[in-house]
Amino acid sequence: MMSARALGNLIDPTAIASAQGTRSAAAHFSTRKATPSGTHIRQLLIEFLIALTIPLTAFSAIKLLKFTTIPTVESLAYGEWSKYSHTAAVLVILTTTIVAFIALAIESRRRKEVESVLFETEARVSLCAEATDVGLWQWNSATNEFEVSNHCRDLLRLPAGAFTVGRILDGVHPDDRRTVEESMLGGLHSDSGFDLEFRLRPVNGRTRWVRLRARPATRPNPHVTCMAGTILDVTERSEMKLEVERQRESLAHLTRVSMMGKLSSALAHELNQPLTAIMSNAQAAQRIMTKLPLDLNELKATISDIIQDDTRAGEVIRHLRGMLKNNADFFEELDLNGIIASALELTQGDLVERHISVAIRLSKNPLLIRGDSVQLQQVVLNLVLNGAEAISEGGERAGSIAVTSTILSDGYACVGISDNGPGIKPEHFSKLFDPFFSTKEGGMGLGLSISRSIVMRHRGQMWAANNSEKGATFYVSVPLVGKNLS
């Protein structure tokens, strides 16, 4: 391992500064300009003076002692002080001068060391910043002036010389400007600083993302508030994050569409029933009208039935359309019990076809959570269909699925969906939520992995367990509104 000191020795600060052809970043943060040659000359001068002083002092002392008599104990005891007064004075002056010069020499050496450590540290900071593409900045609120490193200057497209916070904000994307301004001004009066990701004003049609970290800088003068920090171009990372997000959404949408495909025959049935009722009612009405006297009550009842059935058909279509739409996340406050009910409505026809009965036990009180209704319905739908498929594959004749919802003691709403199929094999537990893992023939193996990613976006959890008797239960828990998640 190379020590920090050794590393510092390897780096020649002057070389970096000259290689960059610019002032090093260290210069921005140092009030004392570190000039190696100046220090050196002063050091030599002091050492030369000390070297000169010592023989001079010794020479003077010998000279003085020659012309003065060394006082004896007797003479001092008899009060002959005045005889030796000027000898003593010379001795005191000489001693003081020597001590002063020695102290000056020690202080000078220490200072030299501190300056070289400081210089090396600053050089390392500067090197790190350059190497990691981090821009450095400092803001003095008293003068409202920014000092920035070159990288920062390039990133924010700032002019040379001094500028104010307004110039910085001008470079921010108009949609993000307000947030940045509030954070900057607020951060000035806080002890903790802030960390912000925002967009810059598009240049040549390209929007760049930057991450700004700011900390209050310590200053000797408590009345001058000062902030310093870093700025980093995170465009690629942000774009990748957005791309991953888009992929996740379209994958969720695709699995939803394929799930709807599975349900299509059952859904056609759901639509056909009201259409049949409408047709027969309308044709009955035609016949009723040909008979005199008109049975107005019967006609009224018929027409009201037609309206109701039309509404019913419309509901099915609205529901279906909602599930097939490819929308970005839309989080709102909703009742989880309502989500369960509408998901079960969609599966009802399919379960009837498979001769599977459903037992629903929902919590009495509404389960208020924040979430995306379509995505949560997708999770419930997926778990119910998985259960139904497990039952069908297990060859269970009296298939049944139980759906329950409860409030857990830690402020979470929990949904349990159990089936009486063959259950989960122990060796499959670890892979259950992995993408592309499927035990079903022709299964894509995305249902559970997508479901879990949806649940995680709702800051919830998803897990599975085998039932004590038969089949398996899948659980989903999502924080209730008002649950404090820190």
Added chain:
Amino acid sequence: MNVQPEPNPCVYIVDDDQRVLTALSRLLSSAGYDVRAFNSPLEFLRDHDPDQPGCAILDIGMSEIDGLTLQEQLLNDEVRRPVIFLTARNDAGSGVRAIKAGALDYLTKPVQDSGLLDAVAKGIDVDLKLRQQHKQIRELQRLYNRLTEREREVLRFVIRGLLNKQIAYELGIVEKTVKVHRGHIMQKLGVHSVAALVRLGERLGISGASGVASPPQSRMDSH
């Protein structure tokens, strides 16, 4: 075609979707039919009256038991009521199964009134004819039951086309006695020719082949 003096024909409708059931009932009532609607196929099996003339409209996709199983149940119970199937899914498999099992018609929802009413009219007609035939067979059977054992033996040989002489030989009796038996048979069954006797034998299901013919059980006879 003589009209039954008994109860008016009615239409049984079985569909577990209450709203469809109401609409279909309303349509058939408005067309002048006597309707009996059932929300549950099991309830229909329990409550329906086999002696009530008329046809049945059964939904195929029901949750308790599907329409096809319901029809099988009816056949198992010796009920040969004409059945019209309704289905919300047009899948060939169940259509073929339904027609093979003797369904009168197979209609896809949403159903046009003309198609449904035609099928219902045909269904009631078929049912009435079946009942008529059934009634005649029962009458014939009553007559047949009046024959003595020896007369039944003679009847079987006659149907097989044997001459009196051959019958006498087969039974070990004289030809004259055979003639007397034949005379009694014609009289008791109310027919006047051998041809009519053969037709009657066919309707009763008596084959002249061999062994002892047992009187046929009508499938319609469920009580």
